[in-house]
Structures are given as structure tokens and as C-alpha cells.
Amino acid sequence: MVAPKLVVEGLSISYGGKTVLHDINLEVQENEIFGIIGPANAGKTSFLKAINRMSDFESDMQVSGTIRFNGRDIRTLRNLYAYRSRIGVVFPLPVGLPLTIYENVALAPRLRGVKHRDELDEMVERCLKRAALWEEVKDRLHVLGSLLSGGQQQRLTIARALSQEPELLMLDEFSIAVDPVTTMRIEDVLKELKREITIILVTNLVQQARRLADRTAFFLEGKCVEIAETEALFTGTVQDQRTRDYIEGRFG
């Protein structure tokens, strides 16, 4: 069996003494979409922050436990910037940087040191196409990204994440600001991307996890209640009562 992409062992996170995540243990396999569902305050977003060590930027956030990426304990990483550049992140609300559409997508390649215009052009086009945005913006690449509509900005954010050429893509409730049709288009993109990269999909849409995720974890109040093959989770073969309640919409 192939070694897992990401191994999380005994991960706990607290903010100034208040624990938001208790003792999480899980593995994410290469080329899988790993879904995380759960109600608000389940610690999903904190979990993502710990993975790319954005926790370093928050002085009151304490992380304990081990996270291994490609087998390497991320606490021992020297070049955190290179590490973060291999992980794309998409937030719930789109963050169009105050740059042109083109520069939004060209930023990550530029940070890597790509300078040639052709190379950048090609990369921008490819990423925008993958994020299902190219057709709408190809004639106005040099207007500000922040002038796009919310849904377009979110696809721009996804294009930007892809421009990092990430090994791991973490989506945090990406579809909140996106209309259903676009959501479906992005979901198709994700299914295709799975062949090349690993995806962690945090979602509050239970059905989205069902459509996309190979395996799904249910987080509740800072604990990982269970992890299972998505189909098993939804058909009820392995199921905790709390998971069943959540999936069937009895709370959360």
C-alpha cells in the first residue's frame, strides 16, 4: 500500500486554554478527496490551519500532536514557505487580492520565481480554465479581481490556489458564496483534479461530501466522531448515532 499523503496523530488545538480540537487521528491518502463534515465550532477550520502551519501566525493558538506530510513531521520543517506553497487553500468567503485578475493567478508562480511572460500567460490560462472562469474573464484579464462578482471571485481564488501547483488542496466550505450551477462545475473540476492531487474538502453541505468525498470524517465539538468510506457513512453501515442525526438533518 502507498504511504499516506498526510498523517495526523493526536492533534489537539487550543486557543488560550480553550480547547477546540481534541486528539484527532486520521490519515489522508494520496489522490483521494477527504471530506470533513460537521456543524459550526466543530474545529474544522482550526484543523486546516494546523495542517499548513498557519497556526504560527496566531500567537494564541497552541497546537500539539504530530502531523506528517509525505512522511515528514511538519514541526521539523525549515522552509515553511516552500511547504505552504505546496498546499492550496480556499476560504469560505472569496479573497480576491487587490490585483488584476491576471496578477491574482500569476502571483504564486511569480513568488516561485517564474518570470517569462509566455510561461505566466500559459499558467494563468490553464488555472482559470480549470476553475471554470476563463470564458467569463478572458477578455478582461487586466481589470481588478475584486470587481468580479462573489461567485467569480471564489473561482478566482480557486484558480489562484491551483496556480501554486499544489500537492494538497484544502477547501474550506468553498461553495458558501457560489451559486449552485457554478458549484457543480467546480465539483466536476475537483473530481478531475483528484487524479493528480490530494484534496481535503471541508463542507457544511452533507450532500456535497457524499458527491465528492472518497472517505468522510464527521467532526463534532472538537472531536472526530468517526471516519468512514463516504458511501458507508451515508448508507448507514458504519455509523455513530450522532453522525446519523447530523446527516439526516436532525441537528446542526
Next chain:
Amino acid sequence: MFEATARNRRAQRVQKLYAILFGLMTALLILPVLIILGTLIYKGGSMISIDFLFTEPTNGMTEGGIFPALLGTVWLVSVALLASVPLGVAAAIYLSEYAPDNWLTRAINLAIINLAGVPSIVHALFGVGAFVIFFGFGTSILAASLTLAIMTLPVVIVSTKESLQAVPQAFRVACWNMGATRWQTIRRVVLPNAVSGILTGIILEVSRTTGETAPIMFTGAVFFSPYLPQGIFDQTMALSLHLFVVTTQVPEVPEALPYGVALVLIFLVLLMNSLSIGFRMYLRGKKKW
């Protein structure tokens, strides 16, 4: 429906009363500005001419123009800017983007705010001790400008910090998530969007520096100089000090002369302020989020 009750009517009367009261206060506030400007134009307007601006004072400063003082002010302000802008902007970037939020940073911020409250005459004495005597610059443009620079540093730091902090944190977080270093984030995203505010702050600093008298009168500005300054180690005349001199120190000055000097000085300051306001309006129109 919607008939006013006695209570509604009373609330509306009270509301009108307050609007009038606050409006009056505002009118009271701009009154002095109008009176000052009006008086200056009325009494000194006749002095203003190309000759007045570009010739030297003659006959014991009772006649002639103000060119050496005008040029001296330009020297003083320019050198002060050269010193305070790089220092102030760098310090502001550090405090806003790098410094951890701890007691030391808070103490530094407090110190900067207090520095802004130090009376200008105290800055003057510091300038004499530090630049004129200790560093041995003598009374010179350099010493006077550095004194002005120290005095206006808090303005630059505070306004730069505010412009930096007006850039939404989400932009920084998005960049960091992509693996950008703090500096890459600052250079590519934060600074380009804060530069308007930073420049506005700098222009305001210029206008304040232009009018200061106390900090320069012991450190580099002189009563009268027959020569134009040739470099930063020369002494110079300055508009603000010249105004003080012709108003109080020289006998038999025609009444219009000090008003003319004051008019030039206030015009310079107002020009800077309007530039700053216009600039801000222009850039607000181009705001990117």
C-alpha cells in the same frame, strides 16, 4: 396611520434643536479660519508680487522680498523629509507588520504617541544638545532639519501605520497561505494598497514642518543672512522665523510686510493640505476593494 403622537413631535423638536446646536458649533469653528485668511488677504495681499517672492530683503528688512527665507524653508523641509520619511515608514512597517503584540511593542507605540505631544520648544533644546553640540553639526540646515524630522516622525509613523492597517488582514492571510514571506506579502499586496495613505501622511507632515518656528530658531535658522544657503552645513533664513522677526524684532517695518509674509506662509501650508486632501479623494475613487 402614521399620525404623530405628542411624543413623536417632541422627539422631532429635540432632534431639530440638536441639529441647529451642532451646526452652530461647526460654524463657530470655521469662523477663525475665515477671519485669519480674510485679514491676511486684506492687509497683506498688496505685498504679493513676483518681486516680493524672488528678491532679497533690503534696508534692514523693512523693504524688499522674502526669497532667502522662502528658499531656506524649502531646504529645511526637504532635508527634514529625507531624514524622517525613510525612518518613519520603515518603523511603521515594522510596528504594523512584524512586531509581535507584546508589552514592548505597546510601550513603543505609547512612546511614539507621547513623542507627538512633546512641545516643540523642548524638541528645539534637544536639537541644540544633540545635533548642534554633540554631533557637531553647528547651527546649520542639517541640525535644524533633523530636529524638525524628529518632531514630525510620530506623524509619519502614526499615519503610515494607519494606512497599513487599513489593508484588510484577509489579504495578508491569503498571501501567507500561498507560501509568501512577510516581506513578499508587504511588497506585493500591502504596500501598493497603503501607498496613498502613506503619501497623504507625508504631505501633512510637510505642511506642519513648513510652519514650525521654535525647533529651528536655535538650530539653524537665522535672523538675517546676506547669503543664500549653498549646502546642508550652512545656516539659512526661514519663512516662519522671518515672520516672527519682521513682526517683533525690527523697527519701522511697514504694516503690510508681515501680513504679506504670513500670507505666503499660510498659502504654502494650505496648498499642501489641499494637495493632500485632493490626493486622498483621487485615490479613494480608485480603491481596490
